[in-house]
Amino acid sequence: MNNTCDIIIKNVNANDAQHLSYKFKTPWVEARRECRLVDQGVEIIDNVCILKSFISAEELKSKEFKSLKDAIKKYCTKLAIIVTKNEIKNSNSSPLATGG
Numbered sequence: 001m002n003n004t005c006d007i008i009i010k011n012v013n014a015n016d017a018q019h020l021s022y023k024f025k026t027p028w029v030e031a032r033r034e035c036r037l038v039d040q041g042v043e044i045i046d047n048v049c050i051l052k053s054f055i056s057a058e059e060l061k062s063k064e065f066k067s068l069k070d071a072i073k074k075y076c077t078k079l080a081i082i083v084t085k086n087e088i089k090n091s092n093s094s095p096l097a098t099g100g
Contacts, residue, residue, distance in 0.1 A: 001050040010041040012083035017042055022075040026068040027059075028052045033075070042083060 020035040034045045059065055 001053075003046075003048045005044075005046045007044045008038065008040050008042070009044075009081075009083060012041045012085055013037065014042045014081055014083045017081070020044070020079065020081065022071075024067075024071040024075070026051075026064055026071070028055060028065075028068060031071075031075075035081075042081065044081075 014035075014037065017035045017037055021033055023032045024030070028051055030049045030051060032045075032047045034043075036043055055065065
């Protein structure tokens with residue numbers, strides 16, 4: 001199962017947005033986030049691919065599963081993007097646009 005989410009936060013700027021990007025792969029999941037500045041604002045692309053949906057009791061005790069938990073804690077919790085509004089004249093667009 002593969003899930004991709006592409007979000008553009010329009011008319012904003014975010015310093016060091018690329019620091020929110022990551023990539024990791026385990027036997028169960030492969031995940032990637034790209035966060036970058038684009039002409040319209042800040043683009044965030046999340047891609048998660050479930051490689052194996054069942055985790056056995058034995059696998060829960062493995063180094064690979066600990067790596068998965070550590071990666072989720074590092075990259076997917078306690079995140080914030082602080083943005084500043086760009087000065088764009090005559091812009092009637094919504095500040096948030098989602099793609100799908």
